[in-house]
Amino acid sequence: MTAFFEGATGAEEALVDVADGATVLVGGFGMAGMPVDLIDALIRQGATDLTVVSNNAGNGDTGLAALLAKGRVRKVVCSFPRQSDSWVFDGLYRDGRIELDVVPQGNLAERMRAAGAGIGAFFCPTGVGTPLAEGKETREIDGRTYVLEYPIKGDVALIGAHRADRAGNLVYRKTARNFGPVMATAATTVVAQVSDVVDTGELDPEAVVTPGIYVDRVVSR
Amino acid sequence: MTLTKDEMAALVARDIAPGSFVNLGIGQPTTVADHLDAGSGVVLHTENGMLGMGPAATGDAVDHDLTNAGKVPVTELPGAAYFHHADSFAMMRGGHLDVCVLGAFQVSAAGDLANWHTGAPDAIPAVGGAMDLAIGAKQVLVMMTLFAKDGSPKLVPACTYPLTGLGCVDRVYTDLAVFDITPDGVRVRETFGITTDELAARLDVDITE
Numbered sequence: 001m002t003a004f005f006e007g008a009t010g011a012e013e014a015l016v017d018v019a020d021g022a023t024v025l026v027g028g029f030g031m032a033g034m035p036v037d038l039i040d041a042l043i044r045q046g047a048t049d050l051t052v053v054s055n056n057a058g059n060g061d062t063g064l065a066a067l068l069a070k071g072r073v074r075k076v077v078c079s080f081p082r083q084s085d086s087w088v089f090d091g092l093y094r095d096g097r098i099e100l101d102v103v104p105q106g107n108l109a110e111r112m113r114a115a116g117a118g119i120g121a122f123f124c125p126t127g128v129g130t131p132l133a134e135g136k137e138t139r140e141i142d143g144r145t146y147v148l149e150y151p152i153k154g155d156v157a158l159i160g161a162h163r164a165d166r167a168g169n170l171v172y173r174k175t176a177r178n179f180g181p182v183m184a185t186a187a188t189t190v191v192a193q194v195s196d197v198v199d200t201g202e203l204d205p206e207a208v209v210t211p212g213i214y215v216d217r218v219v220s221r
Numbered sequence: 222m223t224l225t226k227d228e229m230a231a232l233v234a235r236d237i238a239p240g241s242f243v244n245l246g247i248g249q250p251t252t253v254a255d256h257l258d259a260g261s262g263v264v265l266h267t268e269n270g271m272l273g274m275g276p277a278a279t280g281d282a283v284d285h286d287l288t289n290a291g292k293v294p295v296t297e298l299p300g301a302a303y304f305h306h307a308d309s310f311a312m313m314r315g316g317h318l319d320v321c322v323l324g325a326f327q328v329s330a331a332g333d334l335a336n337w338h339t340g341a342p343d344a345i346p347a348v349g350g351a352m353d354l355a356i357g358a359k360q361v362l363v364m365m366t367l368f369a370k371d372g373s374p375k376l377v378p379a380c381t382y383p384l385t386g387l388g389c390v391d392r393v394y395t396d397l398a399v400f401d402i403t404p405d406g407v408r409v410r411e412t413f414g415i416t417t418d419e420l421a422a423r424l425d426v427d428i429t430e
Contacts, residue, residue, distance in 0.1 A: 029269040029288070030288065032269070032285060032287075032288050079348055079350070080347045080348065080349040081347050082345040082347035083347075089345075100346075102347065103348075104352040104353050105268065105348070105350040105353060106309075106310030106311075106313060106314060107352075107353070109307040124314070126314065126353045126356055128356070128386075128387060129333075130352060130386065132348065173286045174284065174297070175269045175271050175286065175288055177270055177303055177305050178270050181307075182305055182307045
């Protein structure tokens with residue numbers, strides 16, 4: 001059953017059990033789909049020593065960048081930390097105050113997909129012969145070389161969706177969908193931030209992207 | 222005359238077959254879109270989960286839920302489709318994308334690509350979708366200047382920068398020439414303001430016409 005929360009206080013309630021040292025999957029591609037309200041609640045909640053898995057390492061001074069600035073993140077697993085507005089991460093990294101694991105973007109998505117789909121590991125052609133595949137097991141299959149990649153599972157996923165119904169089904173908006181549906185499958189506890197919640201039956205079942213089975217908590221404004 | 226960046230983009234656009242599904246990398250490659258004929262039926266893919274991407278959005282059309290891989294607000298064209306990240310990259314790896322256009326620090330004579338990391342000690346590595354695109358798209362086109370600012374060639378016998386992908390580049394568009402990377406070596410398709418012999422004298426890679 002999906003539990004429902006409202007507002008800033010509700011967001012804090014929804015994140016009350018995030019533990020120090022947790023691996024947190026954070027949705028969004030840049031700021032599109034970034035669950036800023038949930039990240040703000042996580043900052044107030046106080047969990048620290050976190051590993052954050054997200055495509056980027058924060059933009060500007062809000063959202064993920066604000067969490068990093070508070071010194072709550074030990075390690076970032078992402079595909080693209082360096083951006084024109086990633087000054088918070090850049091500073092921490094250059095000062096040696098944060099670990100970085102760079103993962104090709106498709107591997108980041110597929111490794112979480114694998115975690116959510118019960119796949120133990122998979123052979124992937126991305127990165128063969130590059131520094132990001134160094135030390136990893138490879139196998140030749142039908143004349144092509146593949147790298148063995150393992151799942152990335154989160155303790156918590158924080159995602160941004162457009163709308164939920166009371167069954168916990170989610171729909172997204174445009175490219176803000178990005179990592180949300182994959183992360184929703186790949187964490188023990190999944191918390192979605194939405195713009196609004198509608199009654200069960202009001203979302204077209206054909207249009208549901210993330211079925212409620214994956215969604216533990218929904219926070220609306 | 223050597224080509225301007227805009228002329229290089231126009232050249233790439235000219236060579237993309239009508240109806241192709243195409244991904245344009247961040248930076249220079251994005252400008253190829255400005256030269257695609259609206260009637261060509263080329264469908265643009267953006268790695269953050271969209272097919273049928275339209276031009277950059279301006280004014281009231283700016284919607285921060287609708288951006289391209291460079292996080293720039295864009296528009297959607299009729300027939301557009303949205304999908305999540307695992308699907309977006311499955312589309313690349315699965316060989317469904319016809320063409321991708323990428324920038325590069327270096328390309329080797331064997332088609333190895335280096336475009337994500339200078340390897341400098343103070344550089345923050347960031348790969349994004351470059352490795353997935355490089356090995357996924359059916360045809361990988363590179364756009365770059367032929368020589369770096371220090372005058373060293375960027376078409377090289379072997380890449381010295383960290384690799385993005387092995388043997389993945391099919392064609393290289395530069396300000397001085399267009400090269401095909403073939404199993405038989407590097408072929409010059411056309412040159413601009415320079416002869417093939419003059420080019421050969423400035424490169425450490427064997428080139429033929």
